[in-house]
């Protein structure tokens with residue numbers, strides 16, 4: 281088996297499991313160096329990375345590898361440098377090496393971040409597919425490009441994980457940068473970075489520098505604003521930055537996983553500022569939009585494997601709730617077809633797609649479902665598992681039962697036991713109720729999908 285193909289698949293899986301910054305820092309540049317019987321030798325970039333990867337991710341990596349190659353029993357980590365010639369012992373034939381170079385350069389373009397603006401050049405509006413799910417957000421974005429700070433200020437985009445918020449707001453930044461020929465100073469950052477920088481500047485007494493940094497820009501783009509919930513000092517700092525920019529008619533663009541109205545632990549004065557601008561949501565792409573996204577991706581990647589429309593439609597049908605997941609499924613399908621050297625016909629692909637779906641679910645534990653659901657409803661895990669009949673606890677608890685049943689396929693008695701020992705008929709009742717309610721209650725089904733996004737895609741609040 282081609283080891284670097286295998287590794288690409290493993291990395292794809294790891295990307296879903298761990299947070300993006302961690303993935304980029306520790307795993308993105310790893311490769312497989314060799315295989316000795318049932319041991320794989322993994323190349324990492326530095327001593328530090330070796331320590332970190334072997335301590336933190338060893339188990340996860342092994343678990344994922346064994347999904348693809350059960351014969352692998354252990355892993356070893358070695359330091360390597362990507363630009364060095366491979367040693368004689370290396371497994372790279374020149375062809376393999378060529379391939380590796382290819383994936384390397386692809387990876388680099390994937391993550392080329394401009395240090396000045398913080399923008400990633402891969403997010404262009406030219407490859408953003410517009411459909412009924414995002415057209416309002418898209419047209420507001422276009423108006424902002426036409427006249428930054430003039431029309432919709434702030435522009436507030438919200439929606440679930442993996443639906444294209446980052447792509448859209450970065451796309452706006454990149455477009456303004458291109459058309460204004462650097463006339464505008466643009467700054468993109470995640471709210472998580474804003475929080476970290478606030479803390480750091482307090483610690484090092486550099487508050488003035490920090491204030492100046494963001495109050496002097498023409499376009500400020502802040503991603504995933506929900507991260508500042510409950511962080512008072514950051515909120516205060518953000519509020520002042522916001523006001524300064526707003527009063528000077530500078531453009532502010534914000535994304536969030538929920539509407540301003542639903543942002544818990546956020547000061548009212550900030551919420552009302554958000555609500556005063558243009559608020560637009562992005563929802564799930566419909567079937568046609570998903571097909572367009574997949575086709576667009578295939579064209580951009582110039583794949584050697586030619587997938588028929590029936591197969592593309594099957595991918596679109598099976599992954600409706602998250603574009604990242606949709607694209608991931610397509611790449612993995614192609615990867616697996618290449619490794620197994622099987623023809624890309626519909627029934628073969630269907631089976632592979634089912635495997636992809638099941639593997640994703642298998643990696644999720646009961647604890648994750650409980651933790652992410654509790655986080656979503658702002659309650660503690662203890663409350664969720666308690667026997668209290670309070671309405672605000674009963675619903676989350678029933679949803680957890682439903683997810684354990686529907687997704688992890690546990691039996692009713694097992695669920696009853698895992699949730700702190702209760703009667704299994706309670707579980708049965710809960711699952712029936714949620715399955716019934718979900719049909720007519722659109723907001724309930726959206727809530728459940730948001731929780732699933734967090735559970736399966738490492739979304740919000742990792």
Ligand code: ADP
Pocket residue numbers: 407408409410414439440441442443444445446447448573603604607
């Ligand atoms: P979010 O920030 O909402 O979690 P992202 O912007 O990171 O989601 O999108 C996830 C992935 O899906 C990215 O690779 C992005 O390029 C892709 N994507 C999302 N929406 C679209 C779209 N409408 N057209 C093309 N690609 C999209």
Ligand code: MG
Pocket residue numbers: 445446447503504
């Ligand atoms: Mg995002």
